[in-house]
Each structure stands twice: as C-alpha cells, then as structure tokens.
Amino acid sequence: MKPIYQRLNLFIDGQDAYTFVPVEPIGAQSLTIHRATGDIVLNAPNTPVPSTASRYGKTIYGILGMISLALSEYVIVMTGREHRARLMGHDIYRAADFDILPLNPNVSVQNPQHPVEGHLLALVRSHLLGGYFLFSYGWDLSRRLQVQWQDQENQERKALWEVTDDRFFWNKFLQSRLTDTDIARDLSPYILPVIYGTFDIRTVYIHGHRIQLCLISRRSRYRAGTRYFRRGIDHEGHVANFNETEQILLVDEKAAGRLSLAESFTHKLSFIQIRGSVPVFWAEINTLRYKPDLQVMDLQETVDMMKLHLQEQVTEYGGQSLINLVNQKGYEQPVKEAYERTVSQVEIPDVKYQYFDFHNECKHMRWDRISVLIEKVHDDLVNQGYFHLDTAQDTAVRFQTGVVRTNCMDNLDRTNVVQAALAKWTLNHQLKAIGVLSDNEELDDFDALSRGFREMWADHADLIAKAYAGSGALKTDFTRTNKRTRVGALEDGYKGLMRYIKNNHFDGARQDGFDLVTGAWTPQKNPVTAATLIADTRPLITRSVPYILSFSLFMICAGLTLPRTSDYSLSYYFTLWFIIASLTIMFMMVHGIEYVSWPRLIPSTDVIYYEGPGFRSAHNGKGFTGSLGQKLDLSGQSDGFGARLLLNGRKRALTVNGMEEGTKKRVD
Known part of the structure; x- marks a missing residue:
C-alpha cells in the first residue's frame, strides 16, 4: 500500500499560495494550493520553496481536505494528534487539533467579515473538535480484518484512500477536491482518510x-x-x-x-x-x-x-x-x-x-x-x-x-x-x-x-452514545x-x-x-441569501417569553432576601411572580416546538408536519390551535431556539440559503 506522509511543513507565500513540504523523505514532491484560483499542483521532486514564503508555526500531521463555504474555500489541516496504540505493526492515532486555512486572502477565520460565514465556520470547527476521529498512515482502519485479508493482493497496488470502505470514509466529502482531480493517484501520499x-x-x-x-x-x-x-x-x-x-x-x-x-x-x-x-x-x-x-x-x-x-x-x-x-x-x-x-x-x-x-x-x-x-x-x-x-x-x-x-x-x-x-x-x-x-x-x-x-x-459504549445522544451510555x-447497581442507576438519571x-x-x-x-448540504457562494440561517423571525412575544421567565425567577430569588416588613405584602409579591413564571412555562410547553434547537441546513419540516398514513402519539408543542394549518419556518431560527409558526392553511416551499427544502448534495 502506498505510504502517506506523516509530517508536513507548511509555507505560506503571502496571499498567493500554500505549499506543503513533506518532512520525510527529504526531496519528496511538495504540494501547492493556489489561493486565487484554488488550483492544486504537485511540484517536481526537490522543488525549492519560494524565498518569499514564510513557514507556518505548527507541524501538519495530515490534510483532512477542503470545504467551500459562503465567502471562501478552506483547507482543513490536522495540527495535533494523539497516539492511541500500535496494531499489526502500525501506529493508530486520534486527531486532536485542527486549523482552518482560507484560500480567499480577504477572509479571516478568526474574525469573519460576514456573520453567516462565521456561523458556518463555527459549525465546522465544533464538529471537528467534538468528534472522535481515528486514523493510521499505513493501516486501513475502515475495513475489517477479514476483508483486508481477502483483498490483500489488490490493496498492495492501491493507495489507502482507494481501498477505504466508502461507508466509513468520514472525510470523503472534504477530500473530494483532491480525489476528483486528474492527478488523484499522484496526490495519494497527501490524502489521509479518517x-x-x-x-x-x-x-x-x-x-x-x-x-x-x-x-x-x-x-x-x-x-x-x-x-x-x-x-x-x-x-x-x-x-x-x-x-x-x-x-x-x-x-x-x-x-x-x-x-x-x-x-x-x-x-x-x-x-x-x-x-x-x-x-x-x-x-x-x-x-x-x-x-x-x-x-x-x-x-x-x-x-x-x-x-x-x-x-x-x-x-x-x-x-x-x-x-x-x-x-x-x-x-x-x-x-x-x-x-x-x-x-x-x-x-x-x-x-x-x-x-x-x-x-x-x-x-x-x-x-x-x-x-x-x-x-x-x-x-x-x-x-x-x-x-x-x-x-x-x-x-x-x-x-x-x-x-x-x-x-x-x-x-x-x-x-x-x-x-x-x-x-x-x-x-x-x-x-x-x-x-x-x-x-x-x-x-x-x-x-x-x-x-x-x-x-x-x-x-466504547460511552463514546458511541456521546456522538449520537450527547452523553455517555446508560447501564x-x-x-x-457485571452488576447493575443503584449508584449506576443514579448516574443514568443524570445522563438522561x-x-x-x-x-x-x-x-x-x-x-x-x-x-x-459530510456534504449532505452545501452552501451557495452568497452569504446574503443565507442570512436567514442566523436570524430569528419569530414574533416578539415568542422571543420574549424566556426572558420574562428568567426575570420572574430572579425576582422570586430576590424576594427571599428582601427585608420582611410584612409577611402579608410578601405573599402578594411571591404570588404575582409565581403566576407569571407559571404562565410563561405553560406558554413555552404549549408552543414547545418553537423553543427547540432545530437543524437549519436541512430542516425537519416534512417530518414535523407529516399528514399521511401512520401513527402519531400526540401533537404537542404546536400552539393552542393544534397542528392544523401550522407550518414551521425553520429558516429563521436563532442559535438554540425554535422558529416561527405560520398560521395559514397552505403549504409553502421552504427555502434555506436560496435553495428549496430537500435540495441538497450527497457525495457518494
């Protein structure tokens, strides 16, 4: 199997290009990505680095791929790795840290010029830092032992990314800019599957x-x-x-x-x-x-x-x-x-x-x-x-x-x-x-x-549960x-x-x-049309209810420390704020869907308002009028809270970032 470069030095030639140079072997073909055009060029052996280029301050342990957002395309590189063990004579690593490098010289990753770009960059960064990504430079972690043994003759002639199990090639979409080029085979030492x-x-x-x-x-x-x-x-x-x-x-x-x-x-x-x-x-x-x-x-x-x-x-x-x-x-x-x-x-x-x-x-x-x-x-x-x-x-x-x-x-x-x-x-x-x-x-x-x-x-159970449900596994x-304990049951309650x-x-x-x-959704090159991804278009009363609840709870807590000139007057005080808090909680539960953090890129509207045959346990959270005639505008959510209910009887096409619902890209 063709080897993958384990360490790279990155040289940045001003606003012109990124050049990746393998640390070993010395003199190997370097890789240049031109920032203005996005062209990927494999240089001849022993090609010197331009004298105008400056060396990046971190060692690069692998290129995860490239992703295009609203303002720029970005190169995602691994700048930290954690050695896990050796298996079959090969080192197994966990990807521990990442840097995102913009091709557009006018774009700053730390301070994006447009809030939509900042939002999309935050999603990418959060996914990378929150995931548990594993890789090896010489062992195919994506395929089970039996398949590797059965395919051993074929895999000796191919690069690692060519034999990786498509289902588990997590960064396949990110690597598509490299794998879809005419020189993909020659780029193989730079293509690291995780x-x-x-x-x-x-x-x-x-x-x-x-x-x-x-x-x-x-x-x-x-x-x-x-x-x-x-x-x-x-x-x-x-x-x-x-x-x-x-x-x-x-x-x-x-x-x-x-x-x-x-x-x-x-x-x-x-x-x-x-x-x-x-x-x-x-x-x-x-x-x-x-x-x-x-x-x-x-x-x-x-x-x-x-x-x-x-x-x-x-x-x-x-x-x-x-x-x-x-x-x-x-x-x-x-x-x-x-x-x-x-x-x-x-x-x-x-x-x-x-x-x-x-x-x-x-x-x-x-x-x-x-x-x-x-x-x-x-x-x-x-x-x-x-x-x-x-x-x-x-x-x-x-x-x-x-x-x-x-x-x-x-x-x-x-x-x-x-x-x-x-x-x-x-x-x-x-x-x-x-x-x-x-x-x-x-x-x-x-x-x-x-x-x-x-x-x-x-x-193993904890990590799978954290990836899917957000907390460690129960039981x-x-x-x-080999025993079920009451302490374990209490811990399960906390995890729940x-x-x-x-x-x-x-x-x-x-x-x-x-x-x-993963490429299930791709943005258009215009952040203006995607402004609804970060806007909250819910009615003012809907947005204000959580703040009213918070203020009510604050006033209740403050009342516990007030001077007690009259228990009679304080009873009115607490009754008032308890009633307000109860009404706000009731309102939020009745309109619960509006206060849930829904996906914005691929909304769940078709599932929430499914009206065909099947089973539905209840229609909670859709307001006092129930589910009839209500449609959820997921395109206008705020960062952790719901969206707007449109009280009309007609279904409408939901557009997100200028695309109709369901218009998405799946890279197979």
Missing part, C-alpha cells in the same frame, strides 16, 4: 500466551447525525446511527517465559457485529417534553427501502440475524410493530428476525437474563462464526459468514449491553478453540482479561462490573437529564455540523 469511531487495545498474559484484545467501531457517514434528528431509514436505504463493531483477538503462542514485544502473532481472530436504527420511516418530534411525540410514517416505499437496506447488509456481511430490543408495550410499541410488519413482507432467505423483550426479561436488575437471548441465537452465532487466521497455514482457518444486527430505540444502551454479551460469548469460544483456555475455564476466571474486556466495551455499570438538555437545546447546531462536513 474514521469516526472508537479504538481501544489491551495486552494480557494467560498460560504463557501473550494476548492482545482490540475493539474498533466505525460510524457510517450516511444518514449521520444526532439522536432525534436522524432516526430510521432514508430513501437510499441508509439507516441512522449505523455502526460496525469489530473485536480483534491476537494471540502469540511463543511468548511463554518472556515479555514479548514482537508484533507478530500466531493467531488473528475477528468478530463483527453491527447496529442501526429500526429500518422503517419513523421519527421522534421534540416538544420540550421529556418524551417526544413518536411518529411512524407508513410510506409506500417502506418495504422497498428496508429490503434495499437488508440486501446491502447481506451482500456486505452475509446472513443477517436481526435482534430487536424495542419494548413491546407502551411508548415504543408502534415502532416494534412497524418493524415486524415490514420485515414480514421482506422475503430475503438470509435474514432472520428475533425479538427480545429486554426490559421485561431483565427487570429488577436481572442482567444475567441476557443468557436467554444468547440461547435463542446460539445456532446463528455458531453458524456465522468468526474470522480466524493461523500463521502456520496458508489459508484462513475459518470465515465469518454473517452478522448479528442489534437495535433498540436509540441503538445505544440496551444495544451496548447485548453486543457486549455476544462478544464475550464469542471470545470465550475463540480462546478455547485455539487452546488458550481449557473446556472448564471461562474468561471471568482471569481477572486482567475480564476487567480489560469490560472496560473496553464500557468506554455501563453492568458492562464494567443531560441528554434531554442537549437534545432539545443544542443538537440542532450539532446536526448542521454533521450535514455540512
């Missing part, structure tokens, strides 16, 4: 064997986003919060009696699981209530899209064992029924459906009851198997021929617990199959391995300790509160960051 996911690795010794246990998750860039703004399936068969998780087991049989530091292993084993949102059209509409309004949209293409999704998974992984953990009663029941109704109409021989009532089976903290589910899917786990390489043999010992696809409502907390249990069951069988453990031994008999396994899966006390706050008041901007960086 994944959005998790990585952890632990080393232990058991019975003289050196064992490395590694856990990698890869998040799909398709239908990417936040918890309440990306649910279900889209019209291309992609589902929200799709993650591939790979557990890699490396065993060295020659490590007995010494502390081996060698990076060659006798056995290499891999076990894959996937998760993804329930593959039907559904949503949860935020209304400031703790439980959003649940909506299932019964569209004509639902069956076709689920079939497309499952066929893609069968093509990619083999047989599918679908485990559904959604509750069969109460709030979640309509989603479960829609899933089962649709999957019964999808006739794919390699797909099996299994329902498990997680909350009922494991109530009263009986988490050991997950063994009931493992018994139900035992045959599938055995038949699908895992990937196993033995260096003593020329061919693979066995292949994984299918995967378990697990989901709950969010594909986070219950899914994490079940996936960890399935991974533990498989790890036990792998260790016994290669002779590390005897038939009467279990993973839990070895404290170091057991503790490392639990911590890896708990940390990780069980994953870490943090999720509520972030999902209602901060996730709109986060979703816009996802859509902007």
